[in-house]
């Protein structure tokens with residue numbers, strides 16, 4: 001079984017989403033002895049923006065890296081994404097990764113009946129951290145975006161492990177992280 005672990009927080013050791021994503025992955029590693037984990041830290045090892053040069057595949061090394069990123073996503077049974085809210089949406093480093101996995105003909109396609117996701121047979125777990133309270137609020141362009149995006153790619157098994165309001169006070173931060181850690185779902189061997 002293959003697990004892809006992505007982090008994108010710029011806050012290093014103080015990051016809430018890094019703590020949550022690491023705890024989720026540790027839980028899977030404990031439950032699945034033969035688990036193969038691939039990790040990418042998009043903060044220390046960012047991908048370039050998807051610009052015209054990249055779309056044209058003008059640079060063979062960059063094109064090979066893009067293929068590697070897409071392949072890593074496609075082959076994963078479980079994808080754990082550390083996704084902080086930055087300026088109401090996801091960090092631009094995470095968006096750069098998303099731009100490499102949302103590829104027409106590979107992870108989705110358009111048909112006469114509309115778009116069709118091609119990457120459905122996997123479980124996606126989002127470790128979400130937000131400074132304020134945004135659930136069901138119009139300010140939330142982070143979780144609904146991620147839910148829609150992975151749904152568009154065909155993924156129906158999406159779970160959010162959320163620590164919200166972490167900037168409100170240190171007490172609130174601590175209880176939000178404790179609650180989020182307690183809400184981590186039990187791993188199941190079969191991918192959805």
Ligand SMILES: Cc1cc2nc3c(=O)[nH]c(=O)nc-3n(C[C@H](O)[C@H](O)[C@H](O)COP(=O)(O)O)c2cc1C
Nearest residue numbers: 009011015016017084085086087088129130131132
């Ligand atoms: C650059 C930056 C932008 C942020 N923007 C928002 C925001 O728009 N709304 C919010 O509620 N919190 C915002 N925050 C707070 C983060 O969502 C919060 O610190 C969360 O814990 C981030 O996850 P992390 O600790 O893993 O980086 C921002 C933090 C940073 C560093």
